[in-house]
Amino acid sequence: MGHREDLLEGAKRCLLEKGYARTTARDIVAASGTNLASIGYHYGSKEALLNLAFLRVTEEWGDLLTSPEEAAEGADGGGPPAPLDQFRDTWQRVIASYPETRSVWQLQMEVVSRLEKDPGLREALLGPQREGRDGLAENMLGIDPEKDPERARTAGLFCQALLIGVMVQWMMDEESAPSAQDLTDGLKAVLEGREDQELDGPGPGRESS
Template sequence: MGNREALLAGAKKCLVERGWATTSVRDIAEAAGVNHAAIGYHFGSREALLTQVLSEALDELGAEITDGLPTKSSERWPAVIDAFTTRRDLWVALLESAGQAERSAGVREIFVRMLHNGRDGLGGPVPMALVLGLMMQWLLDPEHAPSGEDVRAGLAALT
């Protein structure tokens, strides 16, 4: 593994373990096992490196949800909820990173792309809004968050 790949892996580890705001150049370099100057050489800045890692992480999670999504509607919501519980550490890191979108056009573009892909993969803006709401509930209050069956029953009651 070269320095670039090591930096990407180290930055992802730091993003998940420490979050965007508290990950330093030194943290990333230490996790990657390289000199911190390699960040500037390969990515230009800490922010550019974290933005690249964020983009890859969102693509990874998006593919996991949409590629493995059952075609049967009643089985979809439990599968979506499973993604929040099995990859909780990465979802928390991404949620924290979303706050950077206000100050970074690159981060905003990544999240906008995620929203568009999610709408396409889940069948429109309403399912995507439901996924985002479920994500917040499962990350902040998993003991009281709705189950897949709760979601299915609630949607049936709405229609």
């Protein structure tokens, strides 16, 4: 690797080990075996390098959402799994990885806390965040963003909100945090509640269509 790639890999390691705020330019240089001048030459600033490194860490974590079996089925043209099965299986992979990816979850929480006071960081994340929502909709619920962009958008918003909530619960208390089956059963309960309302007809104060 050249200095550019070395710096990026070093910045990724520093983010996971020290966090965003505590990582200095000298930390990155020590982790990458480069020099301070290389940061400015290749990335313009330490902040630009850290922002890109954070995006790469997040993308690599996102690879957990697609199982080797699903990737193979897609390549072979096989049929997709049932939506609830895909939802549960994806969450099983995410939650099972938590012991190894806890530092990624901690880093994401730190970055969220910085957005209000760091316009540059917020701007850097806007586009990737929207793309990430599409990826969540596709990987968790099997919704193709190209074929049904609006459905993927709203489903992605739901999945992203759920992901952040689950992340916080696992960081606070692993023993009471939801399992993949808990999340699947919760989603089923919401869907079944909606079906019950439709069968019962409009409630008080609501007009039938």
